[in-house]
Each structure stands twice: as structure tokens, then as C-alpha cells.
Amino acid sequence: MSSQVLRNVRPYGEEAADIVIEDGLIVAISQPGSGVGDVVFECAELIALPGFVDLHTHLREPGREDAETILTGAQSAALGGFTCVHAMANTSPVADTAGVVEQVWRRGKETGLVNVRPVGAVTVGLDGTQLAELGAMAHSAANVRVFSDDGKCVHDPLLMRRALEYVKAFDGVVAQHAQDPRLTIDAQMNEGLLSGQLGLAGWPAVAEESIIARDVLLADHVGSRLHVCHLSTAGSVDVIRWAKARGINVTAEVAPHHLLLTEELVASYDPIYKVNPPLRRIEDVVALREAVADGTIDIIATDHAPHPHEDKDCEWAAAAMGMLGLETAFSIALLTLVEPGMLTWRELADRMSIAPAKIGRVLDQGRDLKVGEPANITVVNPRLRTVVEPANMASKSRNTPYAGMDLPGQVTHVFYAGKCTVRDGVLA
Amino acid sequence: MQHLLSAADLSHDEAVLILDTAAQLAEVTDRSVKKLPTLRGRTVVNLFFEDSTRTRISFEVAAKRLSADVINFAAKGSSVSKGESLKDTALTLEAMGADAVIIRHGASGAPHRLAASSWTGCSVINAGDGTHEHPTQALLDAYTLRRHLAGGSGDLSGLSVAIVGDILHSRVARSNVLLLKTLGASVTVVAPPTLLPYGIDSWPCSVSYDIESVLPRVDAVMMLRVQAERMQAAFFPSALEYSRLYGLDIDRFNLLPSHAIVLHPGPMNRGMEISADVADENRSVMVEQVANGVSVRMAVLYLLLGGMAEVEQ
The missing domain is CATH 3.40.50.1370 (Aspartate/ornithine carbamoyltransferase)
Incomplete structure (x- = not known):
């Protein structure tokens, strides 16, 4: 393989250097202008970060290839600066056997764009009644470490306890979609003043917070590792903060849309804003941003949820829940956290790459930019602004809530295991 | 418009x-x-x-x-x-x-x-x-109130109206609270707490759980249909208890001022939110509605x- 040089790039926004990539590794970091290689990328003023790792992606394949395929999802991920994504288990068939996860893993590998790490279902068919063969998935070629019934909550406390215990044998983690199903029957939006006015059934914050409170206590009791998906409320942040202070082994994520958008958008009844958990109040947005800054929330995860047009082009109640996230995640993080000075570039690298790789036990990702490390590198331009145009996205779906918004930041170049997957903002 | x-x-x-x-x-x-x-x-x-x-x-x-x-x-x-x-x-x-x-x-x-x-x-x-x-329902209710209580012209300034029943699930209640406020009336919603929407405190109306304390001071009471099935979702224990605590029977009707009228958007559950004799009172204006x-x-x-x-x- 030929060698590549990132000329005059600023690792973590710090002093400029030349980064030389060869045979999938970083082989040299040297004075600007001194690096030697076959292909040179002029990176003046651009910032190099470890390739982003998404712990929460819906790739829809198998089963809903009309919404997304592993290939289009991987393209979308690469353009978003990701070198690794975790494909959620709520496909059809559900990723609850070694066969399905190996298939997803293999199809991901074929893309050559990102490391696709399948997430295994916790229960058979996401049904919440019987444990799936977690061990078989862990020991399969896909090497699954993250287990989640995402889209549904592992509601039965006994089953949740057993899952937390069982995954200890192979250092797995249960990623919980915290939503009490009884408190959210037919729920359509955040329960508050607005839901009452709009006549939409409420999804109360307590339905999320009560499950998180239960789960951190269970994780504490059995001494296991818990990850909480898409925190959306200030109360959830309080519970996680308390659990961490107590020494409980819990990690938490937030989705980019919960760092920016609020429930007022629902007043349009436009289902582009329908998502689970729902958009909340500005107080929640502020608390979530602060929690990412102080480390209470460990990671930003996209919850990229593609849906075909017809599933959003209808009345609110009939519409599917979910938003695209991969191609805008970096811009939203930049806008909501880095630009306001709440997060340094090193901290952003931690929240979007290093910490999620650790939670998912992805050994060759989320590594420091150092000589000898695998060359998973995302080079960004924080100065360039772009107006979001859904038609330009690589995702097969168009359900982005940011259409028409002028967002800061461009993912300029991406290297996955040394291979350039994105160059000058387009697929290489 | x-x-x-x-x-x-x-x-x-x-x-x-x-x-x-x-x-x-x-x-x-x-x-x-x-x-x-x-x-x-x-x-x-x-x-x-x-x-x-x-x-x-x-x-x-x-x-x-x-x-x-x-x-x-x-x-x-x-x-x-x-x-x-x-x-x-x-x-x-x-x-x-x-x-x-x-x-x-x-x-x-x-x-x-x-x-x-x-x-x-x-x-x-x-x-x-x-x-x-359900905005046209609110308009027809306002029209009815105006005819009986405001001389058939202008707005509803100074009038007091109670809306009783399943406010949570009622489109009629939402439209009426908004329109009555616009037209200058004051509104009290009356329901068990389970049938009031979250955030009702911020609505332009007052709230009561006690129908008998509200009736003597209103010019009109609007009874809403309550579906007996709601009790399956634990909104109230039984149809009988609902009727006993929030239904408009003749004794409660007699608490109203003598000029006050009774409205109901229909269809009525006689015996549930309104008793048959009240429904047939000549101050009950459902047919006119x-x-x-x-x-x-x-x-x-x-x-x-x-x-x-x-x-x-």
C-alpha cells in the first residue's frame, strides 16, 4: 500500500504536524512539511481526530433495505467521519442469533468503509421474555460485546438482572433503551404543557428515569456493566450522576438531536420531529450539554434511524419514530458543545471516539493519534459551513430534522485502517 | 383566514x-x-x-x-x-x-x-x-351561550362557565377553553385529577375537583361525555363512582343559579355524566345546540x- 501524508494538520486542534500513514498504521508524526509519502493531503487549518465510533446506529439491513442498507449506512457513516458503527439489533430477522450477527458483520466488512459491529439482541425477537443466545453471539466471528433490545426496553426486572449477570462472562455490556412501556402507552411526544395543548399522548420523563434508576441499582447489585442509550431528560442526568458518584459501572449516551432540538418543534405536527425518546424541553437540552461537558454522559451516539419517505409523509400518529444522524452528528456536536466552549477538541475526541470504542470493546478504534496506532483518522474543517440538503445525503432515507439549517463544520477527509474513505467531503 | x-x-x-x-x-x-x-x-x-x-x-x-x-x-x-x-x-x-x-x-x-x-x-x-x-363545536357552544346569557350579541365578557368531565381526552374542552377565554368568559374545568391533562395549571382556566363547590357560581355548565371504558385504563375506579362524584344529577342541577343553562356536545351517556331528568330539563339546551x-x-x-x-x- 502506498503511503499518505496529512500535511500541516492539527491533531486535536493543537500544533500543526505532518501525519504519515502506511500499511494501515500511523508511521510518523513530524514537523509540518517534513513528512514524505506518495499521496499528500494539504490540511492547513484542518483538525485531525481519531475516527468517530458510533455506539448506536440503525442500518436496517436485513429486512428494511428500502430505508437503508449496510452499504448506504456505511457510506453515510464514513461521510459523517465515522470509522466504526454499532448496528442495532432491531432488524428483520432480529439480530438475536450468531447467524444474523455474523451476516451483518460480514456485509459490513464487504463495504470496506467502516467497521460494522453488530449489536446482539438481549431477548429473542426483542420480545422481552427469553434471553437470546448472548454467548453464541459473543463467541461468533462478529465478536459481539454490546447487547440491546433498542427500540424496546428490557422491562422485566428479573430478565434485566439476568442479562446483566450473564454478559459478565465475556465482558459484554447491556445497552438499555430506558422506557417504561406501561407509562408510555401510545406515547407521541414529551409529556408537558405542550402535549396537553396539542392533544398528543405524553411520554413522561419519569418513564425513562425510573428505568434508569432501577437498572443502575441492578448493575450495582450484580456487579456488571450497564450502558444507557439516548438520555433525554435532566432527571436522567441526575440519576446517572448519582450512580457514578456511588461507583456504579454505568455509562450513558446522548443523541445529537437531544442536544439541539426541543419539543416546541412538535407544534407543527410535522413527523420529521417524531423520535423516541421524544424531543424534550430546553432545560433538558441544557442539562444534557452540561452532562457531556462534565463527563456524566460518556458519549455522543447518533441513534441514526432511517425511514422511507412515506413513513414520515403522513399524520403524526401514523408516522415512524426516528431521525437520521450519522452525517450531521459532528456538526451538531461542534455547534452545541465545541463552539460554545463546553468541550475541547480532545474531549470531543473522547466523547465521539475513545469512550464509545471502550464501551463497545473495539480494540483497534478510538486510539490516540500516535505513531504505531491504527490509522483511523477523521480530519475536519470547523470553519466551513454547510446548508443541510437531504437530497445530498448518502443515506437511503431523507428524514433529517436539519434540512435547510446552516450548520458549522465539515468532515473533510476520513481514513479507515489507513484507507482513505472520504476525501474533500465526498466518498473517495 | x-x-x-x-x-x-x-x-x-x-x-x-x-x-x-x-x-x-x-x-x-x-x-x-x-x-x-x-x-x-x-x-x-x-x-x-x-x-x-x-x-x-x-x-x-x-x-x-x-x-x-x-x-x-x-x-x-x-x-x-x-x-x-x-x-x-x-x-x-x-x-x-x-x-x-x-x-x-x-x-x-x-x-x-x-x-x-x-x-x-x-x-x-x-x-x-x-x-x-373541535373548533366549530366551541363556536356553536359560544353561540348558544351568547343567545341565552349575553342577549345574543357581542362577546361573553363576565360570564362564568364550568366544563365537567374527561378534559384529558376531550377536543371539545380544548377548543372551548381557548375560545371562551378569547370571548372574555372565565372557565373552570372540573374533573378527577386523572382526567386532567398534564400542565392544566398553565391553561387559561381554573381547576376544581369538586363539582358542588363550582355549580352555585356559574352561568352555564358544559357536561362532557365520559367513556366507561376509561376505567379499564385506571382513570377512575368505576362508572358508578364517576357518576356519583362528577355526574350532574337533579340535586346538583338545583345548585345552579336559576338562570344557568346546561350544555352537552352529545352524544350523552344518560346516567353516567348526566342524569336523564337533568337532560330533559328545559334549561338543558342540547337540542338547540x-x-x-x-x-x-x-x-x-x-x-x-x-x-x-x-x-x-
């Missing part, structure tokens, strides 16, 4: 204009030939995704008295139940040259979607959407399909 989606869309003056227009149009109903040529050649579609014979007929009569062509479109199910989607139905009606669509839909916000989308350029009138709003519904809907159609611009000039 192109659409009527929410009672909140109406300014004080617009609401009064609709009531005044309704009063003029009501005279047509007293004639032997109950018809005006106003909307001749205009096409009005009754697009009903939910069964509601009384509301559909009320709009149909209203449109016909104004000489509009009326198409009744009973859509089987919605896209939820894999019938034809709201979008395709709207495109179909648009292609057929409808001027106004009167929509009843089980999903809150469906009329807003229709009005905001590019699917149709028609005027959209909300005839009840999910648990959201139905007649007023036609006048008010005539006014809305007349004003939306061109009349409003003329009057404003």
Missing part, C-alpha cells in the same frame, strides 16, 4: 364576526325555502376518517343551505390501519376540484398536516382531530370561502 384548525386561530373580532354571521344566517333556517345561493358552484368535501353522523350531517346541511355541492367521503381507516393514506386521499380530492375540506380524523394534528402540506390548496376545516380540538351548530357551520363556510375578505373590507 384560509383555514379553521384551532379555536386559538380566532381573534376576538373574528370569533364575534362568526357568531354575528351565524345569527344572520340562522334566519334562513326559519324561512320556508331554507337556501341561499352564496356558495353555488363551490364544492365542499366532508372527509371523515372517524364515524360521526351528527357532525357530518350538521356540516352537510350547512353547506347545502348555502347551495354548495357536498361530497361525503367516509375514508375507511387511516394510514395507521393500512387504508389509503391521508396524503393520497387529499391528492384525490384536490384533483376533483374541492374548495373546502372538512376533516374529522382520529389523529391529533391531521388537519394541520393537511393545511400545511402541499397536498391540497383547499380551505381546511377541523371537524375534530383526535384529542386535540344542534340547531345552532348548523348556523355556525354555515357562517364558517361562508366566511372561509370568500366572505371573510368582503366583510373585512
Whole structure:
């Protein structure tokens, strides 16, 4: 393989250097202008970060290839600066056997764009009644470490306890979609003043917070590792903060849309804003941003949820829940956290790459930019602004809530295991 | 004003204009030939995704008295139940040259979607959407209140109205609280706490859990239909207990001031939220509400399909 040089790039926004990539590794970091290689990328003023790792992606394949395929999802991920994504288990068939996860893993590998790490279902068919063969998935070629019934909550406390215990044998983690199903029957939006006015059934914050409170206590009791998906409320942040202070082994994520958008958008009844958990109040947005800054929330995860047009082009109640996230995640993080000075570039690298790789036990990702490390590198331009145009996205779906918004930041170049997957903002 | 989606869309003056227009149009109903040529050649579609014979007929009569062509479109199910989607139905009606669509839909916000989308350029009138709003019901209630309690003109300043029942699931209550406030009345909602929406404290009304303390000081009480099935979802323990605590029986009726009237949007559950003898009292004005519904809907159609611009000039 030929060698590549990132000329005059600023690792973590710090002093400029030349980064030389060869045979999938970083082989040299040297004075600007001194690096030697076959292909040179002029990176003046651009910032190099470890390739982003998404712990929460819906790739829809198998089963809903009309919404997304592993290939289009991987393209979308690469353009978003990701070198690794975790494909959620709520496909059809559900990723609850070694066969399905190996298939997803293999199809991901074929893309050559990102490391696709399948997430295994916790229960058979996401049904919440019987444990799936977690061990078989862990020991399969896909090497699954993250287990989640995402889209549904592992509601039965006994089953949740057993899952937390069982995954200890192979250092797995249960990623919980915290939503009490009884408190959210037919729920359509955040329960508050607005839901009452709009006549939409409420999804109360307590339905999320009560499950998180239960789960951190269970994780504490059995001494296991818990990850909480898409925190959306200030109360959830309080519970996680308390659990961490107590020494409980819990990690938490937030989705980019919960760092920016609020429930007022629902007043349009436009289902582009329908998502689970729902958009909340500005107080929640502020608390979530602060929690990412102080480390209470460990990671930003996209919850990229593609849906075909017809599933959003209808009345609110009939519409599917979910938003695209991969191609805008970096811009939203930049806008909501880095630009306001709440997060340094090193901290952003931690929240979007290093910490999620650790939670998912992805050994060759989320590594420091150092000589000898695998060359998973995302080079960004924080100065360039772009107006979001859904038609330009690589995702097969168009359900982005940011259409028409002028967002800061461009993912300029991406290297996955040394291979350039994105160059000058387009697929290489 | 192109659409009527929410009672909140109406300014004080617009609401009064609709009531005044309704009063003029009501005279047509007293004639032997109950018809005006106003909307001749205009096409009005009754697009009903939910069964509601009384509301559909009320709009149909209203449109016909104004000489509009009326198409009744009973859509089987919605896209939820894999019938034809709201979008395709709207495109179909648009292609057929409808001027106004009167929509009843089980999903809150469906009329807003229709009005905001590019699917149709028609005027959209909300005839009840999910648990959201039912603005023409609020207008006919206001019209009825005005006739009995405000001399049949102006607004409802100074009047006090209680709304009793399942506020949480009631589109009638939402529209009425908004419109009555706009027209200057003060509103008290009365219900068990389980049947009040979250955040009711911020609504422009006061709240009570005790019907008997409210009745002596109101000019009108509006009883809402309470579905007995609600008790399955633990909103209240039993129909009997609901009726005992929140129903309007003759003893409670007698707590009302002697001028006060009783309204109900129908259909009534006699014996549940209202006892049969109260329903048949001559200060219970349900039958008149139905007649007023036609006048008010005539006014809305007349004003939306061109009349409003003329009057404003």
C-alpha cells in the first residue's frame, strides 16, 4: 500500500504536524512539511481526530433495505467521519442469533468503509421474555460485546438482572433503551404543557428515569456493566450522576438531536420531529450539554434511524419514530458543545471516539493519534459551513430534522485502517 | 383566514364576526325555502376518517343551505390501519376540484398536516382531530351561550362557565377553553385529577375537583361525555363512582343559579355524566345546540370561502 501524508494538520486542534500513514498504521508524526509519502493531503487549518465510533446506529439491513442498507449506512457513516458503527439489533430477522450477527458483520466488512459491529439482541425477537443466545453471539466471528433490545426496553426486572449477570462472562455490556412501556402507552411526544395543548399522548420523563434508576441499582447489585442509550431528560442526568458518584459501572449516551432540538418543534405536527425518546424541553437540552461537558454522559451516539419517505409523509400518529444522524452528528456536536466552549477538541475526541470504542470493546478504534496506532483518522474543517440538503445525503432515507439549517463544520477527509474513505467531503 | 384548525386561530373580532354571521344566517333556517345561493358552484368535501353522523350531517346541511355541492367521503381507516393514506386521499380530492375540506380524523394534528402540506390548496376545516380540538363545536357552544346569557350579541365578557368531565381526552374542552377565554368568559374545568391533562395549571382556566363547590357560581355548565371504558385504563375506579362524584344529577342541577343553562356536545351517556331528568330539563339546551351548530357551520363556510375578505373590507 502506498503511503499518505496529512500535511500541516492539527491533531486535536493543537500544533500543526505532518501525519504519515502506511500499511494501515500511523508511521510518523513530524514537523509540518517534513513528512514524505506518495499521496499528500494539504490540511492547513484542518483538525485531525481519531475516527468517530458510533455506539448506536440503525442500518436496517436485513429486512428494511428500502430505508437503508449496510452499504448506504456505511457510506453515510464514513461521510459523517465515522470509522466504526454499532448496528442495532432491531432488524428483520432480529439480530438475536450468531447467524444474523455474523451476516451483518460480514456485509459490513464487504463495504470496506467502516467497521460494522453488530449489536446482539438481549431477548429473542426483542420480545422481552427469553434471553437470546448472548454467548453464541459473543463467541461468533462478529465478536459481539454490546447487547440491546433498542427500540424496546428490557422491562422485566428479573430478565434485566439476568442479562446483566450473564454478559459478565465475556465482558459484554447491556445497552438499555430506558422506557417504561406501561407509562408510555401510545406515547407521541414529551409529556408537558405542550402535549396537553396539542392533544398528543405524553411520554413522561419519569418513564425513562425510573428505568434508569432501577437498572443502575441492578448493575450495582450484580456487579456488571450497564450502558444507557439516548438520555433525554435532566432527571436522567441526575440519576446517572448519582450512580457514578456511588461507583456504579454505568455509562450513558446522548443523541445529537437531544442536544439541539426541543419539543416546541412538535407544534407543527410535522413527523420529521417524531423520535423516541421524544424531543424534550430546553432545560433538558441544557442539562444534557452540561452532562457531556462534565463527563456524566460518556458519549455522543447518533441513534441514526432511517425511514422511507412515506413513513414520515403522513399524520403524526401514523408516522415512524426516528431521525437520521450519522452525517450531521459532528456538526451538531461542534455547534452545541465545541463552539460554545463546553468541550475541547480532545474531549470531543473522547466523547465521539475513545469512550464509545471502550464501551463497545473495539480494540483497534478510538486510539490516540500516535505513531504505531491504527490509522483511523477523521480530519475536519470547523470553519466551513454547510446548508443541510437531504437530497445530498448518502443515506437511503431523507428524514433529517436539519434540512435547510446552516450548520458549522465539515468532515473533510476520513481514513479507515489507513484507507482513505472520504476525501474533500465526498466518498473517495 | 384560509383555514379553521384551532379555536386559538380566532381573534376576538373574528370569533364575534362568526357568531354575528351565524345569527344572520340562522334566519334562513326559519324561512320556508331554507337556501341561499352564496356558495353555488363551490364544492365542499366532508372527509371523515372517524364515524360521526351528527357532525357530518350538521356540516352537510350547512353547506347545502348555502347551495354548495357536498361530497361525503367516509375514508375507511387511516394510514395507521393500512387504508389509503391521508396524503393520497387529499391528492384525490384536490384533483376533483374541492374548495373546502372538512376533516374529522382520529389523529391529533391531521388537519394541520393537511393545511400545511402541499397536498391540497383547499380551505381546511377541523371537524375534530383526535384529542386535540373541535373548533366549530366551541363556536356553536359560544353561540348558544351568547343567545341565552349575553342577549345574543357581542362577546361573553363576565360570564362564568364550568366544563365537567374527561378534559384529558376531550377536543371539545380544548377548543372551548381557548375560545371562551378569547370571548372574555372565565372557565373552570372540573374533573378527577386523572382526567386532567398534564400542565392544566398553565391553561387559561381554573381547576376544581369538586363539582358542588363550582355549580352555585356559574352561568352555564358544559357536561362532557365520559367513556366507561376509561376505567379499564385506571382513570377512575368505576362508572358508578364517576357518576356519583362528577355526574350532574337533579340535586346538583338545583345548585345552579336559576338562570344557568346546561350544555352537552352529545352524544350523552344518560346516567353516567348526566342524569336523564337533568337532560330533559328545559334549561338543558342540547337540542338547540344542534340547531345552532348548523348556523355556525354555515357562517364558517361562508366566511372561509370568500366572505371573510368582503366583510373585512
